[in-house]
Amino acid sequence: MLQVAFIRENKEDVIARLAKRNIDATEMINNAIVLDEERRALQTKLDSTKAESNGLSKEIGNLFKSGEAQKANLLKEKTTQLKETTKALEQELNDKADALKELLYKIPNVPNEIVPSGNTDEDNEEIYREGDIPTLHKGATPHWDLIKKYDIVDFELGNKITGAGFPVYKGKGARLQRALISYFLDKNTTAGYTEVQVPHLVNEASGYGTGQLPDKEGQMYHVTEDNLYLIPTAEVPATNIFRNTLLNESDLPIGLTGYTPCFRREAGNWGAHVRGLNRLHQFDKVEILRVEHPDKSYDALNGMVEHVKSILKELKLPYRILKLCGGDLGFTSALTYDFEVFSTAQDRWLEISSVSNFETFQANRLKLRFKNSDGKNELCHTLNGSSLALPRVLAGILENYQTENGIKIPEVLVPYTGFDMIS
């Protein structure tokens, strides 16, 4: 959520930068400013009314104390009128504040200056590419055939137990999955991230805190009985660790990493290109998250990008990095880099990581602040990224490491799997 004061002071700039998302925010921004002005006017009016009755109450107290009960009773009558005025103003003020908040919830984050304009993922800007695309042997196949051939992931079973998009990993498939999780967590903790295990269900306040609610309500599984949501990413519980928190400047930066399953309804997203492990309702992901001083968040973002690069380099997977264009940028993000691994047998790129700086957008909703050197409370910047999303890494490994004799295991993973070949 953007801060009203920021909108008020940077109106033209905010509109101009939101235009990169291909939205004309002029009306929303103007409305927000007007609502805020009206809200403040009401507040002032209410304040002075209350000041008046506070003064009277004090006077009444003094009169009673000095035994002038009659005078006091006279003043009491005066307060009745004020009470009514107060009540009416309070109601008006609440309505106004709610309307403003509702509007602010609808305004996405302001893209960073360097975000390219564009409409769809086709307009994203490739900024980096690394790794050789392997020449596959004759008869090489996409991963959905490979998992069947080697019996390591079973969609039929998942169908039986739950439904489409909930696969069962078996044998070496399950072991490889676990190896990847351990390897990622080890890489992240070595890089200074503190490992956390967080709840897989979150309450409504947490959903609002990171921006999944009210915007992306339909994307999460909702347990209505208890009004809890299954997490679509560890970002939600992990970031909400810091909801309503005031940090010391010396506490920054904070880096966390955590593994969780992720649940996504993907309503309306089911169609082409979702074969095999490409898109699931439940998948595993290791996440990294940072809380940063505003001056350092973009350095931190670059650091996260370098970190993810180092993992992919070790896995020896061909990948590229995209800077997302305005049209493809997530609601809460100011700048996002997507990592895509090349799925050789499918001849297409698969997104495996998304690294974003949210600046103060989440922190404002979360009330995540730090006491700066002037003693003032200032909003932190939050960032997060995947390191990495499991199924597509798995798909990438299966397809790129396939040989006629089976699937080779990337060298760095062998200590974790205990085997170097799936055959």
Add this chain to the structure above:
RNA sequence: GGAGAAAUGGCAGAGUGGUCGAAUGCACUGGUCUUGAAAACCAGCGAGGGUCACACCUCCGGGGGUUCGAAUCCCUCUUUCUCCGCCA
């Protein structure tokens, strides 16, 4: 699930109808001292709104009520702790 207790500033913890935005300690900031640091001492120090700045308003878990006046009394919800029951 049953019985009881509790929820106060960044943290800990006093405060039971007006003079309480709230004692005290820790943390934090500035200063004295020191070559420097630590310790000690002195001073400052909750948050949000509002204002050019003051004034002023709000906030003692959430919501509602009583009262001229509520951290304090009442109702309700939530959470935590203790004891009992159940249980991975």
